[in-house]
Amino acid sequence: MDDATLRDYGVEPTGEARVLLLACGALAREILDILNTAGWAHMDLKCLPAILHNSPAGIPDAVRKAVEQHRTTYEKIYVVYADCGTGGLLQQTCDTLGVEMIAGPHCYSFFEGKAVFEARGEMTCFYLTDFLVRQFDAFVIQPLGLDRHPELRDMYFGHYTTLVYQAQTNDAELTAKAKDCAARLGLDFERRFTGYGDMQRAIASWAQA
Known part of the structure; x- marks a missing residue:
């Protein structure tokens, strides 16, 4: 920086x-x-x-x-x-x-806490942090080509069930945007406040x- x-x-x-x-x-x-x-x-x-x-x-x-x-x-x-x-x-x-x-x-592990994260053993969750919610298009949609080829959604996310938003802050706008991210990917939504x-x-x- x-x-x-x-x-x-x-x-x-x-x-x-x-x-x-x-x-x-x-x-x-x-x-x-x-x-x-x-x-x-x-x-x-x-x-x-x-x-x-x-x-x-x-x-x-x-x-x-x-x-x-x-x-x-x-x-x-x-x-x-x-x-x-x-x-x-x-x-x-x-x-x-x-x-x-x-x-x-x-970072998904250390935001939630390594021991807690490993104990969950989640295999079908896609995780977003505050940063990734803000940069969803730049870091998820565009690099995967989903803006140009939305039909690729099932290839990338067909085995996921839930988008988990690990929130570092209590921000209603970010939560609303994270819900929209889940909807765009066709996934259920869960928010967990992790702090840092x-x-x-x-x-x-x-x-x-």
Whole structure:
């Protein structure tokens, strides 16, 4: 995330902070809210493009390059990603670099809480977060070609039954939009308020490290 965008969210980048959070761009708004609310001015945020989730094989190398780029500027760097479809390669990269990341298969897991998410064992749910509700067309409809070929809906979503909206905030407009997303995909709708889950707990522990 560039300095201008950080300032848009009310954070003044200094480049001199002791701790760097290297994160997925899909988590920027939530992380900045956590930092601002807690007043952790010693933590900076830099984000990689959220669109990397459409080609997760590129995430480990992007993280590696970013860590190497900023290692001399920060005393500590933490990676605000879960595995996110990298097949364990991101964890291997972080272990090699000596940096910590969030445990879990993806952000849907750490928003709800890894233990709770795994206990559910849901196989037919399609998940959206606040970010993905806002960016539904850009990150779901258009990349899958459903705007041009709606007949592909059954190929992509035929085995899903429910769209689960993991809400990080209580926003009536986002909830209404999430319901519309479910209707567009022909899925039942369920809303779960998660807040920031394991991500907030991880950042809090890193802030005190």
